[in-house]
Amino acid sequence: MTATTIAPTSAYLLLLFNEANLALLHRAAPTALWQATASGPVAGGADAAVAALAGLRAVAGECTGVVRVAEVAGTALCFALAENCRGGTPPGPEEWGRFSLQELAALASAGALAPGLAALLPVVREHSIRIPYLNHSANDYIYRFRTEKQRNRAVYGLDPGASRLYQSPLCEAIKRLKRTKERCSAAPAELDFGPVRYVLPSHFGFCLGVQNAIERAYETIAANPGRRVFMLSELIHNPFVNDDLLARGLRFLQSDKGRPLNDPATGRVLWDELHRDDIVIVPAFGATDDDKRRLIERGLELNRHDATCMLVEKVWKAAQRYGALGYTVIIHGKHEHEETKATFSNSAKYAPSLIIRDAHEAEQLAAVIAAAAPEEARTLFATAFAGRHTAGFDPVRDLQRVAVVNQTTLLRNETLRIIDLLEQAYAHRYGPTALAEHLYSESRGDTLCYATQVNQDALARALELPLDAALVVGGKNSSNTFQLFRLCSARLGSSAFYIQSERDILSREEVDHFVYPYHPEDPREGRIEQRAFLPGTRPLRLLITGGASCPDGLIQQVVARINSFYPTGDLRPVETVLAELEAATP
Numbered sequence: 001m002t003a004t005t006i007a008p009t010s011a012y013l014l015l016l017f018n019e020a021n022l023a024l025l026h027r028a029a030p031t032a033l034w035q036a037t038a039s040g041p042v043a044g045g046a047d048a049a050v051a052a053l054a055g056l057r058a059v060a061g062e063c064t065g066v067v068r069v070a071e072v073a074g075t076a077l078c079f080a081l082a083e084n085c086r087g088g089t090p091p092g093p094e095e096w097g098r099f100s101l102q103e104l105a106a107l108a109s110a111g112a113l114a115p116g117l118a119a120l121l122p123v124v125r126e127h128s129i130r131i132p133y134l135n136h137s138a139n140d141y142i143y144r145f146r147t148e149k150q151r152n153r154a155v156y157g158l159d160p161g162a163s164r165l166y167q168s169p170l171c172e173a174i175k176r177l178k179r180t181k182e183r184c185s186a187a188p189a190e191l192d193f194g195p196v197r198y199v200l201p202s203h204f205g206f207c208l209g210v211q212n213a214i215e216r217a218y219e220t221i222a223a224n225p226g227r228r229v230f231m232l233s234e235l236i237h238n239p240f241v242n243d244d245l246l247a248r249g250l251r252f253l254q255s256d257k258g259r260p261l262n263d264p265a266t267g268r269v270l271w272d273e274l275h276r277d278d279i280v281i282v283p284a285f286g287a288t289d290d291d292k293r294r295l296i297e298r299g300l301e302l303n304r305h306d307a308t309c310m311l312v313e314k315v316w317k318a319a320q321r322y323g324a325l326g327y328t329v330i331i332h333g334k335h336e337h338e339e340t341k342a343t344f345s346n347s348a349k350y351a352p353s354l355i356i357r358d359a360h361e362a363e364q365l366a367a368v369i370a371a372a373a374p375e376e377a378r379t380l381f382a383t384a385f386a387g388r389h390t391a392g393f394d395p396v397r398d399l400q401r402v403a404v405v406n407q408t409t410l411l412r413n414e415t416l417r418i419i420d421l422l423e424q425a426y427a428h429r430y431g432p433t434a435l436a437e438h439l440y441s442e443s444r445g446d447t448l449c450y451a452t453q454v455n456q457d458a459l460a461r462a463l464e465l466p467l468d469a470a471l472v473v474g475g476k477n478s479s480n481t482f483q484l485f486r487l488c489s490a491r492l493g494s495s496a497f498y499i500q501s502e503r504d505i506l507s508r509e510e511v512d513h514f515v516y517p518y519h520p521e522d523p524r525e526g527r528i529e530q531r532a533f534l535p536g537t538r539p540l541r542l543l544i545t546g547g548a549s550c551p552d553g554l555i556q557q558v559v560a561r562i563n564s565f566y567p568t569g570d571l572r573p574v575e576t577v578l579a580e581l582e583a584a585t586p
Contacts, residue, residue, distance in 0.1 A: 481547030
């Protein structure tokens with residue numbers, strides 16, 4: 001987004017346009033008021049768009065301050081202000097200056113802007129979030145998944161370090177043979193190495209949203225060698241991927257919990273050092289409106305570098321739809337997670353919104369719904385849900401009609417359990433026949449990411465086989481990885497292990513197991529617990545899977561680490577193992 005102003009005292013113009021599709025809306029009406037209409041794309045970006053305004057220089061007559069807002073499907077949104085135009089010709093493009101909203105606000109504070117323009121800046125700020133995305137229709141997504149032909153696989157083999165992290169002949173073979181349908185699980189792969197037999201689900205590792213975000217990050221760094229490239233927060237919840245990007249020049253503006261980070265060289269907050277030539281990539285989790293507004297007001301491009309997963313955006317669209325129907329939006333998610341923060345920020349624009357973490361909190365919400373007296377309901381609500389609802393939320397009023405959406409990385413069954421609890425609460429309060437009036441139930445848990453669901457389904461099929469132990473590989477702060485571990489733990493108990501990489505496998509006898517901070521008594525950052533590892537069983541049957549942010553190379557390295565505990569002569573060649581897998585796959 002660019003702001004352009006005409007500086008002389010005789011005329012002032014503020015124009016904001018969308019650089020994402022380089023479309024400029026402009027027209028000089030006979031009355032000399034600036035209005036908006038579609039003109040088609042302007043090639044060349046901001047400078048060309050400024051030059052295009054040269055055709056609007058002949059302004060005659062008297063103008064008064066005016067703002068025109070136009071929304072045209074497939075184009076952009078234009079704000080224009082013409083003030084005190086009393087004849088004469090405005091200056092040409094060479095005399096125009098480019099200012100961010102932040103810079104214009106500073107000029108206004110110093111009294112360097114015309115009063116009318118200064119007064120209208122707050123109006124522009126109110127709409128600033130919408131401007132970069134108005135080239136999208138209601139059914140469009142910020143960034144659709146790339147097709148197989150569009151994929152940039154070269155980024156996974158930039159050098160030996162990237163190849164080791166991302167590439168795995170073993171995993172590629174399993175996915176080629178078993179993942180015949182992206183959205184449907186299949187029978188697991190069984191790899192017989194002799195003394196150890198591995199079971200891997202048909203679906204594991206990177207989802208399409210993560211692939212998109214990773215490829216765009218590497219491409220952006222490579223295409224902008226002279227510019228600083230930032231990620232709003234961690235690209236994905238995997239330390240090895242993030243470390244590789246950091247080594248190539250990427251920097252993070254804030255932690256995964258939203259804490260601003262400092263520039264190691266200056267000690268200053270990186271947010272305060274941003275300028276319009278910087279690039280900030282929005283990660284797959286999305287971003288809150290507050291963070292987006294801060295980027296826009298600093299004059300940074302947003303849409304072009306927004307890698308929000310389209311399945312996260314699908315949740316936002318559902319929340320908007322439910323709000324339009326008059327429902328309060330209940331978000332099943334972790335209030336501290338980036339994705340849930342972004343979903344809450346979007347939902348809050350359209351409906352009263354509330355975040356609940358799990359079935360226990362759903363039971364607390366059910367008690368609020370069942371409360372006989374309004375003050376009892378408000379007291380119960382304030383005690384259980386402080387800080388996790390929109391401003392002015394009144395449980396007596398806003399829990400009359402609700403719809404449920406969810407953080408995409410959670411267990412589908414848990415979301416369905418929450419909906420069941422709410423159904424029981426509303427049926428008890430209003431009667432079974434009135435349930436549909438109070439709880440939207442046409443789509444039960446359909447905002448869960450299909451990749452999350454198919455990974456869970458594929459793991460469930462693998463867990464049906466005889467197993468001695470399971471290893472779940474993923475980042476410590478990866479919610480979807482923890483959900484996979486929960487499924488393994490329910491089946492195998494203490495023989496299920498959560499690790500980040502092969503480095504956590506200390507020996508055949510010991511493993512550094514990560515205890516995810518799920519229970520209130522757990523440290524917020526989790527903790528490491530050394531556990532007894534592999535039993536002496538031969539052949540050992542070991543399940544391995546990875547979260548949606550786990551690179552295939554890490555899975556390969558875990559297999560290599562386990563194999564290293566056995567004499568080389570006892571292990572069957574990988575070529576033989578894969579040939580058997582291919583022969584056994586229909």
